[in-house]
Amino acid sequence: MQLPEIKEREYRFKLALRMGLPIFVLFFIFVLHTFVTTSKNLDIYFFIESLVLLFVSVYFIFYLIYEGYDSKITNDISKVFTRDALYDYLNKRLKTKDEYTFLLISIDNLNDINSKYGVKSADKVLYEIGQWLCEYLESKNITNFPIGHVNGAEFVVCLQGINSEYKVILEMLCLKGDEFRIDDIEVKISAAINNTNHSRELDYIIENLFELQAQNRDTKKIQNNSDEINPSELESFVISAIKKQKFVSLTQNVYSDEKVAIKECFVKLETPSGKIIHPKTYTKVLNKLRLMLDFDLMVLEKNIQNCKNKNNILFAINISPTSIRNPVFVQKVKELLIKNQDLKNKIIFLLYENQYYSHLSKYNNSLQSLRKAGILIAIDKLGSSHTSFLYLRDLDIDIVRFDTIYSKDLENQKYNSIIKGLQTIANDNGLKTWMKMIESEEQLSEVRKLGVNYKQGIYLSKLEIN
Numbered sequence: 099m100q101l102p103e104i105k106e107r108e109y110r111f112k113l114a115l116r117m118g119l120p121i122f123v124l125f126f127i128f129v130l131h132t133f134v135t136t137s138k139n140l141d142i143y144f145f146i147e148s149l150v151l152l153f154v155s156v157y158f159i160f161y162l163i164y165e166g167y168d169s170k171i172t173n174d175i176s177k178v179f180t181r182d183a184l185y186d187y188l189n190k191r192l193k194t195k196d197e198y199t200f201l202l203i204s205i206d207n208l209n210d211i212n213s214k215y216g217v218k219s220a221d222k223v224l225y226e227i228g229q230w231l232c233e234y235l236e237s238k239n240i241t242n243f244p245i246g247h248v249n250g251a252e253f254v255v256c257l258q259g260i261n262s263e264y265k266v267i268l269e270m271l272c273l274k275g276d277e278f279r280i281d282d283i284e285v286k287i288s289a290a291i292n293n294t295n296h297s298r299e300l301d302y303i304i305e306n307l308f309e310l311q312a313q314n315r316d317t318k319k320i321q322n323n324s325d326e327i328n329p330s331e332l333e334s335f336v337i338s339a340i341k342k343q344k345f346v347s348l349t350q351n352v353y354s355d356e357k358v359a360i361k362e363c364f365v366k367l368e369t370p371s372g373k374i375i376h377p378k379t380y381t382k383v384l385n386k387l388r389l390m391l392d393f394d395l396m397v398l399e400k401n402i403q404n405c406k407n408k409n410n411i412l413f414a415i416n417i418s419p420t421s422i423r424n425p426v427f428v429q430k431v432k433e434l435l436i437k438n439q440d441l442k443n444k445i446i447f448l449l450y451e452n453q454y455y456s457h458l459s460k461y462n463n464s465l466q467s468l469r470k471a472g473i474l475i476a477i478d479k480l481g482s483s484h485t486s487f488l489y490l491r492d493l494d495i496d497i498v499r500f501d502t503i504y505s506k507d508l509e510n511q512k513y514n515s516i517i518k519g520l521q522t523i524a525n526d527n528g529l530k531t532w533m534k535m536i537e538s539e540e541q542l543s544e545v546r547k548l549g550v551n552y553k554q555g556i557y558l559s560k561l562e563i564n
Contacts, residue, residue, distance in 0.1 A: 173247040176228040184246025199293045201255040202307035206286040208251035261293040302329035339367040351559035362414040394421040414446040442472030450478040499532040508544045
C-alpha cells in the first residue's frame with residue numbers, strides 16, 4: 099500500500115471517530131442510565147440488543163465516510179464533474195439513440211501559468227474557465243448540460259443535437275478566448291468538436307477530440323471529424339492488415355542532379371474489402387495498439403526485397419523513433435543486413451517525432467549501431483519544430499530533410515534565409531540535404547540555387563506502385 103493510501107485511511111478513520119464519538123457517548127450514557135435505574139428488571143436481551151445496536155452504529159458511520167469519499171462527483175478545483183463522474187453520466191446517455199455533440203476546451207498554456215504565476219493562480223484559472231464556459235453556453239440558451247474536467251487542462255462538454263448546431267457557437271467562444279485574461283494572466287484556449295456520428299463509444303469520442311484539437315491548432319480553425327471508418331472497425335482492420343500483411347507499397351523518385359538517387363517508400367494498409375487506409379489514419383491506431391514495431395519490421399522486409407532489384411539507388415523508409423530505440427528492432431535489422439550484405443548503405447531510415455527524447459546517449463547508441471550495420475539515418479521536417487533542430491545538433495546522422503513549409507514558399511525572403519542557414523550548418527557537418535514538395539520549375543530552380551542535394555516532388559516524379 100502506498101503512503102497516500104495509508105494517510106487517506108488514517109484520515110478517514112479519524113474523521114469517522116470524530117463523527118461517531120458523540121453517538122457512542124450518548125449510547126453509553128443511555129445504557130448506563132438504564133442499567134443504574136432499572137438494573138433489577140433488565141433482561142439479558144437488553145444487553146444483546148445494545149451490543150448489536152453499537153456494532154450497527156459503528157459500521158454505519160464508517161460506511162458513510164468511505165462511500166462519501168468514493169462517490170465524490172465534482173472536481174475540488176474546477177467545481178465541475180470529475181472525469182469518472184462525467185464518464186458514468188455520458189455512458190448512460192450514449193446508450194440511448196439520441197444524437198449528442200461533444201466539445202473539448204483546453205487551456206494550452208496552463209503549464210506556463212503554473213510555473214510563472216504559481217499553483218494557486220493556475221487553480222484559479224481552472225475554476226474561472228469552468229465558470230466562464232458555463233456562463234457563455236447559458237447565454238446562448240443552452241442549459242442543464244454536463245461539463246467535466248477530464249485532464250489537467252481540458253474540459254469536455256456534452257450537448258444534445260448534431261454538431262452543426264454548435265460549431266458557430268464554439269468558433270465564437272474561441273474568438274472570445276483569444277484575448278481572455280484572468281487577473282492579468284493571459285489564457286490561451288483551443289477547442290475541438292465531434293458527435294456521435296463518429297462513434298457511440300465514449301473512449302473513441304474523447305480520443306478523436308484530442309486528435310481534432312491538434313489539427314485545429316495547426317490550421318487555426320475548428321474542423322469537423324472526417325473519419326469515414328468507425329474507430330472500433332478501424333482497429334480490427336489495422337490488426338488484420340498487419341497479420342495478413344495486406345498493404346500497398348508505393349515509391350517516389352528523389353533526384354540528385356538529373357539522376358534518380360533515392361526512392362522514398364510509402365505504405366497504405368488495406369481493409370478486407372480492399373479499401374485503402376492512409377498513414378494519417380492508421381498511425382495513431384498502430385501506436386495505441388502497440389503494433390508500430392510489427393508494422394516497421396513488415397515494411398522493412400518488404401522494401402529489402404524491392405531494394406535488391408535496384409542498383410545504386412537508395413530506399414528511404416519512414417521508421418518510428420520508438421522502434422529505433424527498441425533493441426528487438428535493432429537486432430532484427432542487423433540480422434536482415436547480414437543475410438543481405440549487398441544492401442549495406444542502401445537503406446535510409448527517415449525519423450521524426452514531436453517530443454525531444456531526453457535519454458540522448460541511449461538513442462544515439464542505437465543510431466550508431468544501425469549506421470555501423472549499414473543503415474543511413476535522416477532527420478525529417480527540419481525547421482518545423484525545435485525537436486528536429488536539436489536532433490541535428492545532438493545526434494550523429496547522415497541526411498536532413500527540410501520541412502515542406504519552406505518548399506511551398508521559397509520566395510519568402512525569411513524562409514529562404516532560414517534554408518540557407520540550415521544548408522550551411524548541414525554542409526559544415528558533412529550532411530546531405532533534401533527537399534520535397536517541389537511542384538514547379540521555379541521552385542526547382544530556387545532549390546538548385548540553395549545547393550540542396552536531393553530534390554523530390556510531383557513536378558519531378560509521380561508515385562509508383564511497387
